[in-house]
Amino acid sequence: MSFFKVNHNCNGCLSCVQNCPANALSHRDEGSKRTLMHNISLCARCGNCWRICPQKAVEFQGILNGQWDEVTTMELVHCMICGEPLYTDNFKKAMDGKLEYEPAALCPLHKKTFSLDAWRHLAFDEKAVERSA
Amino acid sequence: MIVAEPKPLQEVALSVSGYKNVLILGCGTCVSVCLTGGDKEAGILAEELSSSKYFKENQPSFIVKTIERQCEKDMVEAYLEMPPDTDAIISMACGAGVQTVSEIYKKLPVLPALNTTFIGALDESGLWREKCQGCGDCILALTGGICPVARCAKKLFNGPCGGSSKGKCEINPDVDCAWHMIIERLEGLGRTDHYSRIIPFRDWSTDRGGGPRKLVRPDRTSTVAVS
Numbered sequence A: 001m002s003f004f005k006v007n008h009n010c011n012g013c014l015s016c017v018q019n020c021p022a023n024a025l026s027h028r029d030e031g032s033k034r035t036l037m038h039n040i041s042l043c044a045r046c047g048n049c050w051r052i053c054p055q056k057a058v059e060f061q062g063i064l065n066g067q068w069d070e071v072t073t074m075e076l077v078h079c080m081i082c083g084e085p086l087y088t089d090n091f092k093k094a095m096d097g098k099l100e101y102e103p104a105a106l107c108p109l110h111k112k113t114f115s116l117d118a119w120r121h122l123a124f125d126e127k128a129v130e131r132s133a
Numbered sequence B: 001m002i003v004a005e006p007k008p009l010q011e012v013a014l015s016v017s018g019y020k021n022v023l024i025l026g027c028g029t030c031v032s033v034c035l036t037g038g039d040k041e042a043g044i045l046a047e048e049l050s051s052s053k054y055f056k057e058n059q060p061s062f063i064v065k066t067i068e069r070q071c072e073k074d075m076v077e078a079y080l081e082m083p084p085d086t087d088a089i090i091s092m093a094c095g096a097g098v099q100t101v102s103e104i105y106k107k108l109p110v111l112p113a114l115n116t117t118f119i120g121a122l123d124e125s126g127l128w129r130e131k132c133q134g135c136g137d138c139i140l141a142l143t144g145g146i147c148p149v150a151r152c153a154k155k156l157f158n159g160p161c162g163g164s165s166k167g168k169c170e171i172n173p174d175v176d177c178a179w180h181m182i183i184e185r186l187e188g189l190g191r192t193d194h195y196s197r198i199i200p201f202r203d204w205s206t207d208r209g210g211g212p213r214k215l216v217r218p219d220r221t222s223t224v225a226v227s
Helices: A014-018 A048-052 A089-096 A109-115 A116-122 A126-133 B007-015 B040-050 B073-079 B095-104 B177-191
Strands: A025-030 A034-036 A077-078 A086-087 B003-008 B021-027 B061-067 B088-089 B111-114 B112-122 B128-133 B171-175
Touching: A025 A086, A048 B073, A077 A089, A086 A089, A089 A126, A089 B128, A116 B061, B021 B040, B061 B073, B073 B095, B088 B095, B095 B111, B095 B128, B171 B177
Parallel strands: B021 B061, B021 B088, B088 B111
Antiparallel strands: A025 A034, A077 A086, B003 B112, B112 B128
């Protein structure tokens, strides 16, 4: 997916490539095809391509309002009472050797309200949970 | 980069008092990086003003938007969608951004939320120091890459004043003496000959003494009006 988008007015003149101050635009001529290329890690988002384009073909909003990329995904630890996400399993493993005790997987609300032993007891007694609410 | 600091909340609240629908406009470049005027800070300001004690009645409503750079007129005109019924803008940009947005929205007051402070560098996480005053006639080639205009309190060009002590400036022991640093740097580079040169009187017309400055690139002015 490219953040840099052009509309149907683009005629491949390469004005944008020649005028990009960050060298973030390039092109490849291969066989019968010309391909315009953009490197977002080099892009300064300066808008020169958009300004300079004689065809008004650069759709700069793709650079300004790009989509989110997923970077990494990992397992979550949840509050054992209400299921609220707390932290990742990897974070827990990193902290395990550094803490003097093993913290209970409880959100701030449930950690504050009762001790872990109380919650362990209440977790198996729905009526007791309702009474405590 | 341009470094700015937040104005006191009370001052911002006072400036926006009496308006109903206020756009808080973050800027996505320098002031985002120095943690004072980006999208996050714009949101925090909206929260603080919304829950502040500064509006006894007629609390304005705040909408937050952020644009990549407020200092580029054509880009702001093309890509900033002004919420309907906006009657004031709080700009989180530097002074250049505030004035550019003011030029575009001639009927709306554009109120600064920041004090633009200096051109600086990030020396360590959370610490920016002034490094350049944009004087328009750079002499860093002669001073070991350390600027006596921006970093010497007296802007001396030919060595220290005599008031420094143990490498610190007499105005404040937290401030490094620029000339102490310059001489150490030149010694390290083996270029103390630069120190023995006399730098002549300066033509300050390239600085603020010459009035507002401009940069013109004739090869790029076809779509930009130059006055």
